[in-house]
Amino acid sequence: MKDLNGKTAVLVTGGSGFIADHCIIKLLEQGYKVRTTLRSLNRQDEVKDMLRKGGIDAFEDLSFMEADLSKDNNWDKAVQGCTYVLHIASPTPIVNYKHEDEMIVPAKEGVLRVLRAARAARVKRVVLTSAYGAVGMGNINRTTPYTEKDWSNLKANLHPYQKSKTIAEKTAWEFISNEGAGLELSTVNPVAVMGPVLGTDYSHSNQVVKKMLEGEIGACPKVYCCHVDVRDVADLHLLAMTHPNANGERFLATTGNALSMLDVANILKKNLGETAAKVPTRELPNWFVRTAAIFNPSLRVNMQKRVGIKRSSYLSGHPALVKK
Template identity: 40%
Template sequence: MSTRVLVTGATGFVAGHVITELLGHGYAVRATVRDLAATATRAHLVDHATRIGGELEFAEADLDRDAGWAEAVAGCGAILHVASPFPAGPPDDDDELIRTAVDGTLRVLRAGAADPAIRRVVLTSSIAAVAHGHRDSAPRTEADWTVVERSPAYQRSKTLAERAAWEFAESLPASHGFSLVVLNPGMVLGPVLSPVTSTSHEPVRRLLAREAPGVPRVGWSVVDVRDLAVAHRLALETPEAAGRRYICAGEHVWMRDMARMLDEVYRARGLRIVTRPLPDVLVRAVALVDPGLRLTVPALGRVERVIADRARRELGWTMRPVRETVVDTAESLLLRGVVRPPGAVEPAFATAEA
């Protein structure tokens, strides 16, 4: 009988790939959704499980409520807590964003601790909990923590939620507890599995849709969602990973470099990508009326420098070239109709949890 793994946030971008990775390696998966009646949002996962003969079921549970978590955990041997709200724009209430992140994480961990069959929990955190608020520009490792007093709300929420998880895990008795592993991914890009997108796709979507006359001076340390899904499986399977954090991210990539990569590919197909730089002062002005662009303002000119050597060394993890990730992201957005080629009518698109 295959090990059953609980994956939280089934309809999210990262969780969808984690689920397909686990199914492809013989795991039975139970995945949480907020509403069991909303079958359309998870149809692509059901289709995939049917094609490969994988065992996939769903349980209703919400990070904001205690109800359903005990039932979701029952019969599982491990939890991959992937679900994490990501704001589509600056949060209206910083304290609410932080409370949701911390309380939701602890809610899942308490359910896992109450069931002695749960022996490992893998938590998806972020380099947002590692690399922000520092006064120097040194590359960051798993020994670093974001300085919450000098960081925006989202970075504070990820940091405080991860710290709460470690404190909770360390408080459990050795005879009745699970081992915790934390993954700290960078900007997650890669192909979407359905027309529902994540906030992380916005830079590529905006470039394809030509929504701005230029490219803001922002960039990220990128990870491919397919590689991140593999990292989740490796973190689950590697005994020595217990009690460790793992940065999962590559070198910093400017959005303008992404634009050039896409322009090289799509120019011959009649889709010109704007590659000219957008002055910071103009970005700040446009951000006053564009909530999506507003998220980039604190990141103008900022370079993310992190080191993923531990994941490579201890998990045997590898990353594909960033160009492949960026192009595959764009191809999937076009294929799924999230962005239409020039002359076509662009459909409405939705955003979901990261």
């Protein structure tokens, strides 16, 4: 499907987001026509400023559409004429939530709105940005490597954000199987996403680094995590969008070995000099983090369920980035 200018059109949901901006940059660089959704069109100039920081200086192939995942309005118009959809927008973790449905319901209903609109518009393929949180959470004493065939355990005591990612992705695959009418789907499941920050919306992993640099974190919880560069994640989205063999596949996105939070701190210290003067150099015992998380909602979101997991578990649980 081509637009009137002979270019393939792609809808990117959530155009102000960290991953979405880098995907838009890749798409524009490769000659696609891009339409992106925003909850408010007041952010158009902000998005363009972010894209300029990423190297884009022409916007004739970029347009904006106001659309909210919690509402039906405009989704049919947003996908009209598009060959592909990158559904990247998703509710972010809420620290002080009253009920898990505050994260689960918008994620599930949002993905269904996008898929229904895409099916009606005869879109070829949707790429859903899922997460490692939909693959390897809540599985106790796992000793074998996680793969794209694995799912997080919804019966475990998952944080609502991880639960929302799992339910939203499962919902997407069920829709394709039962109601897709030929619509194709692939998903990208990244671990902690790092990389160049172009604006005010960026990954929670980058937020942790920011807090470390600003001295807001006095010591490092003893937790491990794998990381992936946002530019690699963007490349993977485009491959998942166009490669014939990507239809029906999930793609875990990660690079390198698991790093402890103290490892990250030491890397910052080594490479950033005085800029990293406030970065912590000591590690907190697990019991302290678990106790502190009782009183600190932010720790409950990010740390409490990860303390005590060995580095080797993360190494076995995060396959290398594979571009199929």
